[in-house]
Amino acid sequence: MARFGMVIDTKKCVGCMDCVVACKTENNVPEGYNRDWIVTVSNGKFPDIHLEIQSQRCNHCDNTPCVSCCPTGASHVEEFGKIVLVTHNMCIGCKACVAACPYDARFVNPEGYADKCTFCMHRVEKGELPACVSVCPTHCMYFGDLDDPNSEVSKLIASRKNHTLIPEAGTSPRIYYLT
């Protein structure tokens, strides 16, 4: 079974927020909330400044504190692609998973359940790419099976310098940023 992950090339990302808009449109994300967002990290001192633009979302971690803290099993790892999901009608809205995520990737949907990126599973199941990946005008985002050494994502991770977000938190995130 696949283990889906994402690779984002920060050398190509221009922070246009197309991925953000696509996600909101595709998933009917309520007004005022985001399942994905853009973070700009600036390091250094003029003229030696390093700028990295990151399209961020739930990292669909291998070690999932959001799943282990859930008292009802609403928050779970789906067998298909090991995608981390929330079953809406099982979620009681206790917000433990929201607090347990070191990336602050979750929020409480106004309807009461914990909400987050689903890797657009409804699209991926049909063989399509997640909405954010499919609309990226610079083609900086890649999606695929991390367990398949021949997949594009695996090859990019193997060949390019990359990092994940907050690896110190020990969650083994599955979104890689090429630098």
Add this chain to the structure above:
Amino acid sequence: MQELTTTRHNLHIDPSMTVWGWEIPVYLFIGGMVAGMMIISGYFLFSNRYKETNCACYTLPIISLILLSVGMSALFLDLEHKLFVWRLYTTFKIASPMSWGAWILILVYPIIIANLLMGPPKFLINKFPKISLVTTYINQHPRLIQNIGVANMLLGGLLGVYTGILLSTMAARPLWNSSMLWVLFLVSGLSTAAAFVHMIAKNVKERELLAKADNGFLTIEIFVIALMIIGLLTSTKVHIHAAELLLSGAYAPVFWVFVVGNGIIIPLIIQLLAVNHKIKHTPIAPIMVIIGGLILRFVIVSAGQHSHWLNAHFK
């Protein structure tokens, strides 16, 4: 220079997390205090102190039941998907402290009720006269009373420990991620419960005993707070930042003045004078301890949500 800008502004997530408001601190405080009351009442039953006149073990169960129901109501109010609350009891998730807590709370009620049935209040007997049959049966079996005492101490201990573990298992919040947090919440629960019993006790010996016990709990609490802060300060950069929230950050004034000062040190001094018969026992010190325990939960819940791993993200 390091600068991070984000386009995300999710409600109660940004700029810092505030998903848990007043409900959770109130629930944790009441849960801890009820846990302390169960342990104290259980001890009175186990050590045969229940035979003394006006023993608090006859009044504590009804107060515990009322308080616990208030606490659970606060927990219910915090839920965003209230109609699905029953989902808690369709499964047991071994890795989820909240699941443990939900089931512990279910077990706590019958144990407190067993204690209550030893000497139910008059209004209950008047309404349900058959209760007196159960009361008679329990009181004819001293070993059963001792077992009810042990069950109260055990379940009380579990309840008190759980209120701390609920937060400390969340590694994403560095301030909570301390193995001392459950000890702090358990000792604080015992201390607030002892203060409460000290305040309401009609038996003079019992009042003295509880004041002395409370002094012990308050002293231990100071050491536990010190150990928790030392633990954070000797850990990673993000944990040091988390400790600084209490030591010199936004939460420092409230923490040092209302939790440590007014909630522990001043009442400890007052109660030390009282147990040494330098001054009379008054409700002032117990009230300060109880308020201090409540503010402790507010500070820990709020500061813990504010603490995060973002500092480690800066390279």
